Every structure is written in C-alpha cells, then in structure tokens.
Amino acid sequence: MKKILGLLLITIILSCSDKDDDAFVYPKESTVQNFMWQGLNLWYFWQADAPNLGDDRFATNDDYVDYLESYTDPEEFFYQTCYNHSNVVGSSSAIDRFSFVEDDYETLVNSLSGVTKSNGLEFGLARNEGSTDLFGYVRYIIPNSNASTKDIARGDIFTRVNGVQLTDSNYISLLFGNSDTYTLGMADISGTVVTDNDKEVTLTKSAGLQEDPILVAKTVEVNGTKIAYLMYNGFTSSYNEQLNTVFGQFKSAGATELVLDLRYNPGGSVNSSRLLASMVYGTNTSELYVRQRWNDKIQSMLNKEQLEDYFANKTDSGTALNSLNLSKVYILATGSSASASELVMNGLAPYVNVFHIGETTRGKNEFSVTMVDDIDNDYIYRSDRENKINPSNRWAMQPLMGRNENSEGFSDYTSGLTPDVALAEDLADLGILGDVDEPLFARAIQEITGVTAKRDFSVKIPVNEVSNSKMFTAIKDNMYLDKPVDITFQ
Structure with a gap:
C-alpha cells in the first residue's frame, strides 16, 4: 500500500491491484489519449453511462489502441470520450456541459489560484436580438492591471477590435486569440441603440495578474439599518483569510443584514464556499453543509465522514471565523453565477432564508478535480509531485x-x-458597484428596509449575454474539490 500526503486537491491511499493501466499497451503517439481514457474510466462521474468508457469496452489490446488512434487531436478525443458533452456535435441537450481540458497544466493550476494572463478588463458580450453583431460591455476593472491605467470603466461599450466589428464568428479570435494587445473601438447607447464613436482604447495582457475576488466590501446605513455589501467575484482559496477579515469588519461596523453580490462569480473552491457560508450563517461544526455524490466506483469506497462537509468555525490557517449568524441573506445572482456560487445558495437554503435577486443562475452542480499524467498518483494533480508528471x-x-x-x-x-x-x-444604467443607487443593490435595500423606492426598476436594455471574459480563463466556471479524501482500491 502507498501512502500519499499533502495533496493539493485530493489525497489518496491506494493498493494498485485495480490498475487498468497494466491491462493495455499503447504506442507513444497515444500517450495523451491513454492518460485521458484511464483517468476518465476511473474518476469520471458518468463513467458507467459513457459508451467508450465501459470497463469491458475493449475486448483486446488492439481494440484499445485503435480507439486511441482514432483521434489525433487530444481535445477532440476528450470531448468524444466524455458522456454526451456539449462540445460534441449534435449534443444540444448535453448532460456534461462543463468538463474541459487544458494543454498546459501550469496554466490551469495558476488559474485555480486566481493567477491569469489578463489585461484586467472584465466584460460581457451581448447582442441585439436578431443580429449576429456583438458588442461588449465593461463589468469591472481589476485593480492594478493594465486596464486600470486606461480611460475605460464599468458601463462602457465597445463594438470593434482593431477596427473589425465583433460578430458571432470572430469574437473569440479577436478578443481571446494569440495577440496580447488589441484596440477596442468604443460606442455609445442612445435610447436602446448602440452607436459607434471615435474613441479607442488599447489594452495589453500581462502574465501573472492575480485578481482579488473581494472587489467591494462596505457597510452602509439606510433608514437606521446597517447593511453589509460584498462583491465577491471568485471562490479563490488563497484569499480565504482576507474574506474572513472582511466579515470581521462587517461585525465591527454593526451590520445586521448582508447583500452578497455573486452576479459575476463563476465559482471555484468548494472549501471557500463552505467558509463563506459559515461566515454568513454560523460556525456549528455539527451541521451539514453539503454532501458529495461520486460515480459508483468511488462512492462505495468513501465513508460518511469523507463524503460530508460541515460548517466551519475556523479557516484552514486556524483563524476563528467571523460569522454574522444571519437567518436571512440577500444574494444578487445572474446567469453568470455558477458552481460554487450556486453551492453557497443551495447549501445555505435549509438553514437560511436565501432571498435571490437577479436572474436564473447557470445551473452547474458538479465538482471536479485537476488531473495530470501522474500514473502513480492515479492521475490526480498534486503540487509536490510535479516532477512525477510525465514530461x-x-x-x-x-x-x-x-x-x-x-x-x-x-x-x-x-x-x-x-x-x-x-x-x-x-446596459443603459449599470450603476456603480456597491453604490446604494446601483439597481440590483438598490432593489435589495428596498427589500431589507421595506421602504418602496421612488426609483423606477424597469430595464431599458436588458443584457442578452452571449459570453463573458471569465469563460475564457482556464478555470472558467469550474467548481473544484479541495477536500482531502482517502480512498482504498481493492
């Protein structure tokens, strides 16, 4: 038996009598495909349902090699091997919408820590109904980024990149292609019409930009009620201590209500979601937050303690949690709110009145784990084993x-x-994040105070979003498991 400790995402204790890797011999040219098949066959949630991942799928070694060699592109191999994936042609009602691959594991691992190559412009892409032309709208600017030094701000509109109109067919190459520098052609909104203007803004992406997910944290007093407001844009585990400090500040300010703004938060660490939920609700470690459901191979090997996550009373560093001990929380969430954001809402629901203002969320209820070609660790990434990854x-x-x-x-x-x-x-009135007059926050304040605002909450230009900048980072809308789990394969 091998004992493996200190795992970044999962800890495993194995006896290797069930190593499918020993069953097949494969050519060097299919190394990547073999890694993908072996990892998916063991860990993938829908392994039992995926036609090409069955334990008895291949009668002979030649059958296995033929399948590996049938796809020369590893990315295509991955999506075709997964179960009814959205990347597969014809899978419009896909079961698996979120599994993905990355051709360099370091890029993915850095993204899990909030480190990316970025110019600091966070934006959404939208279209006018019936048109293939797109326009971008600025959601916010990451502090200390290239964009933070330029004349561009939340609510600004752009329609062109390097003089070319954005469309359904070209926006990926123009905004997320190989070039690190591009020039945006700006536009105005008049009524409900987007009109180009002569202003241009040139931005350059740089490596190593780390986004603090706590964009705005403040306490406001409205009609005698102290309301904490937190704009939290990613469940990034390296900022858990800072998050706890913010809740300490809310408590010190006497906040009795909380507006948690997750409108642009695509997810991240499951453990960070557990800590945030505890800061909202309470630190009773005997109360269940969430329970994991794995595939049949893995589920049967885990005990109750391994499968269940309870509310926390301290951070991973041992700092006592600052909790507001609320019975009701107001959450701003939209279609860009996914995975760990939804997990907080669902995990709190049995204990707290979660009052949701905004739009229907993304609908991502699955977790994942980073996998690399480290056969002796059953393909699970661990930071101290990078020298064991197949070079x-x-x-x-x-x-x-x-x-x-x-x-x-x-x-x-x-x-x-x-x-x-x-x-x-x-889009005609995005407002200033954290300002009491910003529409979504203002609507939450109205709900909290019971005082009907004189303002009009009608929407002139609702966002008809096609995509957004966070979907083109390596982490995307991933919810990753970072709880140590011990598994014994018999």
Missing part, C-alpha cells in the same frame, strides 16, 4: 467527478436557481 505530456483534464447536495438531499438545479425577484442588469 512528454503537459495536458491536464478537469472532468466532472461528482455532485454536491445540500443537507436535505437537494442537488437538482441543472436548470439554474430561479430568483425571488427577477431583475436583469440594464
């Missing part, structure tokens, strides 16, 4: 491995979590 294969997978259900057993929100108050962002 001829830098590919990484982030396949869905399971689902998280709340203490009542609910996890069926693949269609998203619907709001209590439906309110889309208005």
